[in-house]
Amino acid sequence: MTRIIQSLSEISTDYDVLFxxxxxxxHNGIRAYPSAVQALQAFRRGGGQVCLMTNAPRPAAQVEASFDRLGIPADAWDEIxxxxxxxxDAxxxxAVGRRVWHIGPEKDDAFFDPPxxxxxxxxxxxxxxxxxxxxxCTGPFDEENETPEDYRGQFMLAREKGLKLLCANPDIVVDLGDRRIYCAGALAEFYQQLGGESLYFGKPHPPIYDLAxxxxxxxxxxxxxxIGDGIRTDIAGAVGERLDSIFITGGLAAEELGEDVENPDQALLTDWLSNAQLTPTFAMGRLR
Incomplete structure (x- = not known):
């Protein structure tokens, strides 16, 4: 059974590296969680390494450029x-030819700059x-308003043309502050449901772990x-890589696991994980 812990420090000496x-x-897309930053800093002070592993469809340098705004200091991580x-790289x-139709907002344009x-x-x-x-696909064109269904007509045409879809972010949804928005993974999944072929390179798929x-x-x-709050990305990836994991219950699944976001309900968690058919090693409300 998944063990609920109160802080990373309870188990940190058993590990050398955090993904x-x-x-x-x-962070929540707007600002960093101070307790999470402190936990990562403490892990590094103890001699550990921290790799921040994200399904963001942008190069690491562009992700790092947002850290000052979010409040993530340089001493909280080693690699992104x-x-x-x-x-x-693909x-x-x-992987999908040299002439491509890009689905995504302008902020993802750097994805097409050659490394x-x-x-x-x-x-x-x-x-x-x-x-x-x-x-x-790096995400919807209008991530605050569009849903996968808005792409049905275009995806049916793409399927008939036999086009492969390269998904640069396998996440289905994320929370932007108090709003939930669709990611590229939701569109890639919908394309597959319509009979198209999607290729994935982030969590839970092996290439991102090999790169780390x-x-x-x-x-x-x-x-x-x-460490992650995505049961189908972070935790499924850990299981696939045969790595221990902490499921952060106060993220995407917060509403399912009790009224206190900092302290998940053990019975609710056990039932929820049984339905998900995935068993993280540990669980924690928020990273701290």
């Missing part, structure tokens, strides 16, 4: 790994759906702990 989700664990990094390798290792690669051209060889291990230069025996 810690960002949105929902360290994004699904954008892993998906970018894009420039030609250093692909500086000499043939450029990626963004074109209309009618002229595309493939699709790149390379960046941290982890030895095989390193004891890694995954």
């Amino acid at each position: 810690c989700d960002l949105w929902g664990c360290v 790994v994004t699904s954008g990094d892993a998906a970018q 894009l420039f390798a030609g 250093a290792q692909w500086a000499d690669a043939q450029p990626i051209e963004r074109v209309s759906l009618e002229d595309a060889e493939g699709i790149v 291990r390379r960046l941290l230069n982890l030895r095989e025996a390193a004891r890694v702990l995954v």
